Amino acid sequence: MFDYNFHWRPVMKSLPDLLEAALLTLQVAVLAMALGIVIGLALALIRLHMRGPLLWLASSWVELARNTPALFQLFFFGFGLGAFGLHLSPYMIVLVGLTFNCAGYLAENFRGGFQAVPDTQLRASRSLGMTAWQAYTRIVIPQVLRIVYHPITNQMVWAVLMSSLGMLVGFRELSGETQFFASRTFRIFEYFAVTAVIYYVIVKLILLGSRLLATRLFRY
Amino acid sequence: MEPTVSFFSGFTPNDLLFLGEAALRTLWISVLSISIGTVLGVAFGWILFEGKWAAALTIAPVLDIFRSVPLIIQLVLFYNFAPIIGLNFGPFASGVVILTVYTAALVANVARGGIEAVDTPMRRAARSLGMSYWQDLRHVVLPIGGRAVFPAWVGVALGVMKDSALVSVLGYVELLKASQILMTRTQEPFLILSIAGAFYFALSYPISRYAAFLEKRWIQ
Numbered sequence: 557m558f559d560y561n562f563h564w565r566p567v568m569k570s571l572p573d574l575l576e577a578a579l580l581t582l583q584v585a586v587l588a589m590a591l592g593i594v595i596g597l598a599l600a601l602i603r604l605h606m607r608g609p610l611l612w613l614a615s616s617w618v619e620l621a622r623n624t625p626a627l628f629q630l631f632f633f634g635f636g637l638g639a640f641g642l643h644l645s646p647y648m649i650v651l652v653g654l655t656f657n658c659a660g661y662l663a664e665n666f667r668g669g670f671q672a673v674p675d676t677q678l679r680a681s682r683s684l685g686m687t688a689w690q691a692y693t694r695i696v697i698p699q700v701l702r703i704v705y706h707p708i709t710n711q712m713v714w715a716v717l718m719s720s721l722g723m724l725v726g727f728r729e730l731s732g733e734t735q736f737f738a739s740r741t742f743r744i745f746e747y748f749a750v751t752a753v754i755y756y757v758i759v760k761l762i763l764l765g766s767r768l769l770a771t772r773l774f775r776y
Numbered sequence: 777m778e779p780t781v782s783f784f785s786g787f788t789p790n791d792l793l794f795l796g797e798a799a800l801r802t803l804w805i806s807v808l809s810i811s812i813g814t815v816l817g818v819a820f821g822w823i824l825f826e827g828k829w830a831a832a833l834t835i836a837p838v839l840d841i842f843r844s845v846p847l848i849i850q851l852v853l854f855y856n857f858a859p860i861i862g863l864n865f866g867p868f869a870s871g872v873v874i875l876t877v878y879t880a881a882l883v884a885n886v887a888r889g890g891i892e893a894v895d896t897p898m899r900r901a902a903r904s905l906g907m908s909y910w911q912d913l914r915h916v917v918l919p920i921g922g923r924a925v926f927p928a929w930v931g932v933a934l935g936v937m938k939d940s941a942l943v944s945v946l947g948y949v950e951l952l953k954a955s956q957i958l959m960t961r962t963q964e965p966f967l968i969l970s971i972a973g974a975f976y977f978a979l980s981y982p983i984s985r986y987a988a989f990l991e992k993r994w995i996q
Contacts, residue, residue, distance in 0.1 A: 560860045623980035624973050625938035627952060632969050635959060639966035713844075720846035724945065731849060745856040752845045752853060759844040 566741045567750050577733035578754050584650055584729060585715040592658030599659060600666035621660020626718050629653045634725045646727035650719060658715055665707040669700035709766040713759050787962045798954030799975050806937040809875035817883025824884060825891045842881035848942050850874050855946050871943035875936060882932045890921035923994050930987035934980050951975060
């Protein structure tokens with residue numbers, strides 16, 4: 557049927573390396589998400605409550621992250637900053653780029669989340685004698701995180717998928733490693749097919765894990 | 777002695793033209809994929825809605841794959857798979873095929889959401905007024921459900937426009953690839969990336985703002 561002989565053996569031989577690279581993919585995605593959630597919360601609060609240069613900075617961050625391609629952002633952190641003598645390693649390019657992107661998207665979700673928590677919650681906790689910090693960290697933010705739980709899960713999936721762009725800035729995560737092996741053996745289709753399966757499994761595991769966690773977290 | 781041949785030269789007005797042409801190519805491949813993908817996606821969305829378990833067993837998992845594997849892997853995979861089954865697809869054609877299917881996979885979910893947004897009593901009322909099934913779809917479901925999910929569709933379309941930057945891995949010279957070529961030659965990454973970023977931003981930002989404005993107005 558095909559005028560092509562599939563050779564799966566080289567792929568199977570480098571499967572351990574690919575799986576190890578998949579762990580690197582997960583690591584960078586999880587780190588970027590953790591940083592992105594913290595920065596995203598800060599950006600959302602700034603956009604809701606502040607005026608002046610900070611508001612301007614936060615707004616430009618969110619709009620730039622949401623309105624330009626993720627690949628452009630990676631190129632910018634990778635090559636654009638070189639003009640100022642700032643050279644990041646491939647790992648840092650992907651981490652910084654992903655964090656920038658995730659923080660921008662999450663900030664918009666968080667903003668919706670903050671607006672969905674009634675104002676009275678904050679005022680009630682303040683009138684009970686909580687400081688502003690206590691009121692936010694113990695009353696408001698837990699409710700916000702509950703509202704944006706599914707958007708965060710989606711963003712986590714996006715972060716894993718987006719980390720594949722690392723291939724284009726020389727980062728050897730799952731895609732970069734695949735590219736490396738594929739160009740060494742010319743078994744491009746076979747390698748990328750296996751990588752696609754690995755990505756699919758990772759995404760499904762994340763969704764499954766998120767669903768299991770949700771049943772534990774949201775029992776009440 | 778002065779070198780007679782220089783590999784690097786400054787940024788010239790001619791290069792701006794080169795970038796402009798590349799921007800048009802970005803626009804062209806996006807418009808093509810988004811329009812075909814949307815038509816397909818709406819059809820898939822309708823099948824998902826009407827097909828119940830039959831669709832859940834057939835096309836739903838297939839569409840899910842396109843959402844769970846990084847676009848860049850899909851592109852490389854298809855570009856290398858097409859010759860195996862005897863298709864002679866260049867970078868442009870491969871890019872359009874994958875971007876179209878990717879759009880369709882995303883739009884299918886949006887379209888199903890739109891159909892679900894119209895409650896059953898409304899549709900029964902339409903049918904009991906003597907409308908046929910297709911009249912009900914065309915004159916009741918389309919206007920109401922379409923409005924409900926229009927902002928989501930704009931989000932998908934803008935996402936695909938930004939993701940079209942990934943077709944550069946296949947060697948199609950769209951905006952980001954063109955800027956990469958220029959960066960190598962002129963060694964002025966910051967300037968060139970700013971121009972490319974400004975183009976994406978100028979395209980995406982007004983459209984997303986307009987969609988948000990429409991959403992707000994329709995809710996009232």
